[in-house]
Amino acid sequence: MTPHRNITILKWFNFFTDFKLYAPVAIIYFSQVTGSFALGMSIFSIAMISSALFEIPTGVFSDRIGRRKTVIWGAAAAVMYAVFYAIGHSFLILAIGAVFEGLSRSFYSGNNDALLHDTLAESENQGFYDEHLGKVSSMFQVALAISAILGGLLATWSVPLIMWLSVIPQICCFLIAFKLIEPNVLK
DSSP: OOTHHHHHHHHHHHHHHTOOTTGGGHHHHHHHHHTOHHHHHHHHHHHHHHHHHHHHHHHHHHHHHOHHHHHHHHHHHHHHHHHHHHHOSSHHHHHHHHHHHHHHHHHHTTHHHHHHHHHHHHTTOGGGHHHHHHHHHHHHHHHHHHHHHHHHHHTTTOHHHHHHHTHHHHHHHHHHHTTOOOOOOOO
8 A cells, every 4th residue: 555545534524523614713603602702712622631531532532443543533523523512402412512512622632643654664664754754744734824724714694504604624534534454563
């Protein structure tokens, strides 16, 4: 296997992971749903705290069942958080979404970089890890920039629409994750 297939897939996966149309208006939406700026901000805190809590279990999970399956589980959690955020309606619904976001982040944390490393190691191209990591990771920034502009423009029509449209890229991630190939690297 050439590493290019997984690297290309990871680039697109990273793009869709951070293609969040709601990003420029998230705090406005969360505050509107919860009725409080403090409760709206707590949604971000819940996501970060849950990410930290899930970090070790998902790392063990990644080592036991493989990098590809871990990406798939992370993408499934991402679809769930995007759906819960889009449903909104209450603090509880948003908080459940934030827990799923934290779970998704922890599935990706370290695992996706390890997948890239293992992919390159399989073809004995580990020396190019930094170069490929930079290219793959840059897609996060490209996605954020494009989605911030589009999300800002779409916010003039409907913030709930932005939230529902933000589910689509996470579904794309879920589908893309199945195209990854588990690297065959002896540990």
